[in-house]
Amino acid sequence: xxxxxxxxxxxxxxxxxxxxxxxxxxxxxxxxxxxxxxxxxxxxxxxxxxxxxxxxxxxxxxxxxxxxxxxxxxxxxxxxxxxxxxxxxxxxxxxxxxxxxxxxxxxxxxxxxxxxxxxxxxxxxxxxxxxxxxxxxxxxxxxxxxxxxxxxxxxxxxxxxxxxxxxxxxxxxxxxxxxxxxxxxxxxxxxxxxxxxxxxxxxxxxxxxxxxxxxxxxxxxxxxxxxxxxxxxxxxxxxxxxxxxxxxxxxxxxxxxxxxxxxxxxxxxxxxxxxxxxxxxxxxxxxxxxxxxxxxxxxxxxxxxxxxxxxxxxxxxxxxxxxxxxxxxxxxxxxxxxxxxxxxxxxxxxxxxxxxxxxxxxxxxxxxxxxxxxxxxxxxxxxxxxxxxxxxxxxxxxxxxxxxxxxxxxxxxxxxxxxxxxxxxxxxxxxxxxxxxxxxxxxxxxxxxxxxxxxxxxxxxxxxxxxxxxxxxxxxxxxxxxxxxxxxxxx
Amino acid sequence: xxxxxxxxxxxxxxxxxxxxxxxxxxxxxxxxxxxxxxxxxxxxxxxxxxxxxxxxxxxxxxxxxxxxxxxxxxxxxxxxxxxxxxxxxxxxxxxxxxxxxxxxxxxxxxxxxxxxxxxxxxxxxxxxxxxxxxxxxxxxxxxxxxxxxxxxxxxxxxxxxxxxxxxxxxxxxxxxxxxxxxxxxxxxxxxxxxxxxxxxxxxxxxxxxxxxxxxxxxxxxxxxxxxxxxxxxxxxxxxxxxxxxxxxxxxxxxxxxxxxxxxxxxxxxxxxxxxxxxxxxxxxxxxxxxxxxxxxxxxxxxxxxxxxxxxxxxxxxxxxxxxxxxxxxxxxxxxxxxxxxxxxxxxxxxxxxxxxxxxxxxxxxxxxxxxxxxxxxxxxxxxxxxxxxxxxxx
Numbered sequence: 001x002x003x004x005x006x007x008x009x010x011x012x013x014x015x016x017x018x019x020x021x022x023x024x025x026x027x028x029x030x031x032x033x034x035x036x037x038x039x040x041x042x043x044x045x046x047x048x049x050x051x052x053x054x055x056x057x058x059x060x061x062x063x064x065x066x067x068x069x070x071x072x073x074x075x076x077x078x079x080x081x082x083x084x085x086x087x088x089x090x091x092x093x094x095x096x097x098x099x100x101x102x103x104x105x106x107x108x109x110x111x112x113x114x115x116x117x118x119x120x121x122x123x124x125x126x127x128x129x130x131x132x133x134x135x136x137x138x139x140x141x142x143x144x145x146x147x148x149x150x151x152x153x154x155x156x157x158x159x160x161x162x163x164x165x166x167x168x169x170x171x172x173x174x175x176x177x178x179x180x181x182x183x184x185x186x187x188x189x190x191x192x193x194x195x196x197x198x199x200x201x202x203x204x205x206x207x208x209x210x211x212x213x214x215x216x217x218x219x220x221x222x223x224x225x226x227x228x229x230x231x232x233x234x235x236x237x238x239x240x241x242x243x244x245x246x247x248x249x250x251x252x253x254x255x256x257x258x259x260x261x262x263x264x265x266x267x268x269x270x271x272x273x274x275x276x277x278x279x280x281x282x283x284x285x286x287x288x289x290x291x292x293x294x295x296x297x298x299x300x301x302x303x304x305x306x307x308x309x310x311x312x313x314x315x316x317x318x319x320x321x322x323x324x325x326x327x328x329x330x331x332x333x334x335x336x337x338x339x340x341x342x343x344x345x346x347x348x349x350x351x352x353x354x355x356x357x358x359x360x361x362x363x364x365x366x367x368x369x370x371x372x373x374x375x376x377x378x379x380x381x382x383x384x385x386x387x388x389x390x391x392x393x394x395x396x397x398x399x400x401x402x403x404x405x406x407x408x409x410x411x412x413x414x415x416x417x418x419x420x421x422x423x424x425x426x427x428x429x430x431x432x433x434x435x436x437x438x439x440x441x442x443x444x445x446x447x448x449x450x451x452x453x454x455x456x457x458x459x460x461x462x463x464x465x466x467x468x469x470x471x472x473x474x475x476x477x478x479x480x481x482x483x484x485x486x487x488x489x490x491x
Numbered sequence: 492x493x494x495x496x497x498x499x500x501x502x503x504x505x506x507x508x509x510x511x512x513x514x515x516x517x518x519x520x521x522x523x524x525x526x527x528x529x530x531x532x533x534x535x536x537x538x539x540x541x542x543x544x545x546x547x548x549x550x551x552x553x554x555x556x557x558x559x560x561x562x563x564x565x566x567x568x569x570x571x572x573x574x575x576x577x578x579x580x581x582x583x584x585x586x587x588x589x590x591x592x593x594x595x596x597x598x599x600x601x602x603x604x605x606x607x608x609x610x611x612x613x614x615x616x617x618x619x620x621x622x623x624x625x626x627x628x629x630x631x632x633x634x635x636x637x638x639x640x641x642x643x644x645x646x647x648x649x650x651x652x653x654x655x656x657x658x659x660x661x662x663x664x665x666x667x668x669x670x671x672x673x674x675x676x677x678x679x680x681x682x683x684x685x686x687x688x689x690x691x692x693x694x695x696x697x698x699x700x701x702x703x704x705x706x707x708x709x710x711x712x713x714x715x716x717x718x719x720x721x722x723x724x725x726x727x728x729x730x731x732x733x734x735x736x737x738x739x740x741x742x743x744x745x746x747x748x749x750x751x752x753x754x755x756x757x758x759x760x761x762x763x764x765x766x767x768x769x770x771x772x773x774x775x776x777x778x779x780x781x782x783x784x785x786x787x788x789x790x791x792x793x794x795x796x797x798x799x800x801x802x803x804x805x806x807x808x809x810x811x812x813x814x815x816x817x818x819x820x821x822x823x824x825x826x827x828x829x830x831x832x833x834x835x836x837x838x839x840x841x842x843x844x845x846x847x848x849x850x851x852x853x854x855x856x857x858x859x860x861x862x863x864x865x866x867x868x869x870x871x872x873x874x875x876x877x878x879x880x881x882x883x884x885x
Contacts, residue, residue: 172542173810176651237761258809260761264577265615272579272644295811309812312542312653344813393691401684450692451636456628464870471874 029484049405059395063388067428069377070109072123087114089150104162107381137369160370163353173311174351177379182278184270185228190287192232201330203228210339217367220433237263252296258308280314281342292320307341315345376432383439390446413449417442539801541655541696546571546581551662551671553586558742559733561589562603563661563749565611570756575805584620603745605737619646627677634685652693657802664704683713690716699802703748705730708784720790724748725781732780747779759799768794
């Protein structure tokens with residue numbers, strides 16, 4: 001069709017129409033493409049996930065590292081004088097034990113020194129004494145008879161320095177490390193009938209007398225918040241067994257009953273104001289019908305034990321004493337066995353190593369420096385391992401899950417954790433307490449990185465979903481644009 | 492006309508190639524098989540080894556006609572609470588819009604059986620995530636622990652490596668997905684990844700995953716983390732049906748699978764020695780009207796040794812402490828072990844046993860990702876064919 005034909009048919013020649021002119025058409029087409037090209041980087045940026053590179057190689061090297069606490073045990077001159085070869089004998093025995101029980105001696109670099117060596121500043125010392133006991137800080141007194149036996153000495157030293165958590169029940173009861181703990185002491189009446197009713201208890205003084213010394217010793221490891229309450233109605237969820245002992249009748253708790261003793265559906269034992277782990281200590285006053293409430297052994301006989309422990313949860317003490325009804329007040333004296341008991345349970349829950357058998361503790365019976373140091377070392381080691389595991393799993397997960405974003409905050413936290421870990425390794429040589437503080441910081445920062453809310457991986461979309469979203473949108477827009485472009489080039 | 496067509500086709504294919512490179516641009520993970528095998532299973536030995544129990548109960552649907560899903564979750568809530576999990580350790584995610592629904596003739600009550608004998612809503616119920624808070628994101632955040640720092644304790648899963656977790660989900664679902672409140676869905680991959688992240692951060696000892704939805708067994712098909720026992724109400728391609736209607740309430744009140752599980756649980760008390768195997772044996776496909784599935788390949792204990800109370804109960808152990816004998820025993824043990832310097836290590840013999848299933852799963856994994864790759868490119872090919880066909884016809 002030429003222009004004459006357009007004119008005759010009354011139609012305009014398309015080449016003459018304003019918007020069909022070549023340059024206009026090209027400009028229109030170009031403007032579309034310009035917008036697309038300019039928008040592309042934005043689209044790319046907005047739809048991609050921020051995944052910063054993590055210090056992977058650093059994490060891998062730090063995971064290989066281990067915290068090592070050098071320990072020097074100094075044998076007193078009087079000691080070696082008697083039996084010169086004893087130090088080397090003990091040394092051989094301890095080395096054997098270290099190779100056979102690797103897990104127990106992990107992170108400990110033990111050195112024994114005889115009398116002739118120079119005494120280090122804060123090393124442990126072994127001296128001869130009247131009886132085998134822990135004297136003042138970091139000193140072990142050994143009786144004459146014990147001093148003869150290298151086996152006995154190595155046994156004592158290994159128990160003091162690297163307490164084994166071999167038995168399962170033992171390791172299970174220890175709570176996980178945390179900076180803060182809340183201790184909730186509860187006086188719980190099953191039902192507050194007049195003869196089994198304690199109106200007040202001298203909890204503050206009892207705590208100050210029996211528990212606070214332990215807490216202040218452990219304050220290098222944890223911060224404690226203490227709360228206490230009295231509750232007047234706390235029914236048991238089961239009926240204890242009745243046992244007749246001659247004329248008296250007692251209620252018995254079997255081992256099974258102990259596991260379900262806590263009636264969690266109806267008892268409120270702690271407030272939930274913070275996220276810190278809570279350790280519960282319950283003084284239970286049984287009702288008149290159930291008193292006295294005894295723990296019974298496998299053969300159904302009541303035992304003399306009044307208290308039991310739930311692993312990682314807390315301790316329970318059953319108050320079976322006759323209450324003198326007029327006062328209905330538990331004085332500090334009456335609370336003494338209870339709170340002494342709670343203190344022992346608390347120490348066990350927090351992983352304080354027990355004093356080895358046949359060893360008497362000197363004038364300060366709460367917690368010797370040997371025990372505290374061993375606990376510090378163990379907790380620091382656990383924290384370091386926890387940090388290494390966490391860091392490694394972050395790296396691994398980011399590698400494994402493609403949609404997981406990694407922001408600046410996470411990266412900073414990981415770097416911070418690595419730095420703290422490094423400090424912990426360094427501090428281990430001088431002070432286990434400082435090493436613990438660094439390791440605790442490393443663990444909390446590493447956990448914060450892991451739990452960063454921004455690390456949530458996008459939800460899974462199969463590839464088909466992506467086509468289903470993108471194809472209808474882009475195919476319909478792009479086909480006319482591309483075709484127009486091609487035509488333009490062909491023309 | 493042919494060259495024109497040809498060029499059009501070429502252009503279309505070019506465009507498609509661009510699009511697909513954008514979309515497909517995902518790389519595969521490169522976890523080494525060795526460390527996978529070493530980490531697998533190897534945390535605790537044959538006993539359960541847990542010291543605390545947690546439960547996450549999710550009702551993923553809302554609205555009045557999904558009454559039965561609310562009742563399912565509340566029935567489970569009542570059971571775990573009765574068996575000793577404290578409220579602070581139960582995370583209940585519930586749309587919670589039926590108890591006080593205007594269509595509910597029995598205001599403030601939810602019943603799970605036609606006779607309305609037991610009010611599940613009751614007086615003492617703690618819904619942690621309610622209404623529009625029940626989302627896929629919140630659920631994943633809850634599991635992985637990636638919650639806002641200001642989140643209260645009751646909405647957090649504060650578990651550790653000694654925690655046994657019971658995860659129950661119910662709602663409307665399909666092949667490898669579960670719908671959340673009619674607006675989004677969670678896929679089996681999401682849950683599997685969340686569980687893996689929990690395992691890496693030592694947030695559980697063992698998990699029991701139970702799900703009641705249509706094609707429920709597909710939901711645990713993607714799990715790859717150890718120590719997870721899973722069970723679902725129906726096979727792929729199967730529906731899960733409700734159990735009964737209440738004529739006064741006017742809707743179905745409970746799902747069949749959950750009904751029979753709860754009925755079995757009614758016979759269990761806190762100190763029961765009934766095992767998970769007994770629960771699984773009680774499944775009757777005829778009564779349930781679907782085939783419940785059991786996924787135990789990731790679980791390292793024999794099912795007849797795994798107690799129901801390991802997952803539904805409260806505490807596993809208690810010890811009389813402090814006692815004199817305890818101290819003696821410990822002392823004895825230690826002196827014994829030092830006199831025997833070359834005691835056999837208990838961890839060693841279990842190693843060859845654990846490697847075989849894990850290598851299997853790794854192989855499966857590789858094969859899986861290859862299949863995904865094939866699927867991807869096949870779909871690209873199909874779209875390309877369609878476009879070229881359309882342009883030729885024109």
